Amino acid sequence: MKKGKLFASIVFAMIFTVLVAACSSETQNSNEGAESGDxxxxxxxxxxxxxxxxxxxxxxxxxxxxxxxxxxxxxxxxxxxxxxxxxxxxxxxxxxxxxxxxxxxxxxxxxxxxxxxxxxxxxxxxxxxYSQPLNLVTVEGTGIESFSDLEGKRIAVGAPGSGTEVKTREVLEILGLPYGDGVRQEYLSFAEGVEGMRDGHIDAAFIWAGIPTPGVMDLANVRDIKLIGLNDEEVEAVNNANPSLYKEVIPAGTYKGVDEDTQTLAVNxxxxxxxxxxxxxxxxxxxxxxxxxxxxxxxxxxxxxxxxxxxxxxxxxxxxxxxxxxxxxxxxx
Missing domain, CATH: 3.40.190.10 (Periplasmic binding protein-like II)
Structure with a gap:
């Protein structure tokens, strides 16, 4: 009986020692993985x-x-x-x-x-x-020639809660065209906004992306597009409210049919x-x-x-x- 207890104690001690060593090794590996080659x-x-x-x-x-x-x-x-x-x-x-x-x-x-x-x-x-300019895109036939012309229009503002949507909402509010009262916002991704303009269901889209943006290039191949610029006062008002948004120029020729420089905003x-x-x-x-x-x-x-x-x-x-x-x-x- 005593021998059995002694044997069990020895076995338990051996198992405990192995477990402690394994845990110690695991902790060391998690802390030193970058140096150990893991x-x-x-x-x-x-x-x-x-x-x-x-x-x-x-x-x-x-x-x-x-x-x-x-x-x-x-x-x-x-x-x-x-x-x-x-x-x-x-x-x-x-x-x-x-x-x-x-x-x-x-x-x-x-x-x-x-x-x-x-x-x-x-x-x-x-x-x-890199810099991510605002491509504010519309197509012929919407009557949009300037930022203020967005009032009452169907605007793709970005996917809900995305960085694009947050920036777009802020710019619209700063420049006096808040959701609902100023524009009819549609929570659409870049691809969905481009598709909406292609089909005539959307009047314009806010696309904050590196240029040239593939979706805008594709749209320019099937529709006559326009980039809507912002004047000096509009750019200054946004920059004063949020210095992370700064003046940028999209060069002429970036997109098919857009033959003049477009002053806009950008974010890094x-x-x-x-x-x-x-x-x-x-x-x-x-x-x-x-x-x-x-x-x-x-x-x-x-x-x-x-x-x-x-x-x-x-x-x-x-x-x-x-x-x-x-x-x-x-x-x-």
Missing amino acids: TKNVVLTTAGTSGAFYPIGAAMAQIVNNNEPSLRITNQASGGSVENVRLLKNGEVEFALLGGDSAVGAYEGIGLEFEGDPHDDVLKGVFSM TQTVVHADLDEEYVYNFVKAIFDNLDNLHEAVEAMREMTPETAHQNVIELHPGAKRYYQEIGVLD
């Missing part, structure tokens, strides 16, 4: 598949997956910038592409969606990417990361992108604006891993 699976969330963010995310994922063994990136479609902030906050994704207004708004807790709710403990910057775009992601992983991500920047430029025309010299500018507070890379290559003190 591959970490992470998600990069972008936007709808018809916009520019999704193919940019796909290109980034391919570059990192082909060149950096410590990371395995999954490119994930989403409802856009505002949803991406929620996904980061909930810990569902590690990286996200955001419009600059959403990045600053979420980080500082300002703006229509984030007032009083700063996320500076969740979001950190990785790099700024940023890649951000969850603040808690290990510094080494973020450093490896940034290094893989810039070591293969030519591939990214070739994959997405708009990304040609991004260089190592500009990437750390006009972005929210940098993650330590990103900051270390820029310091290492000598573009940041």
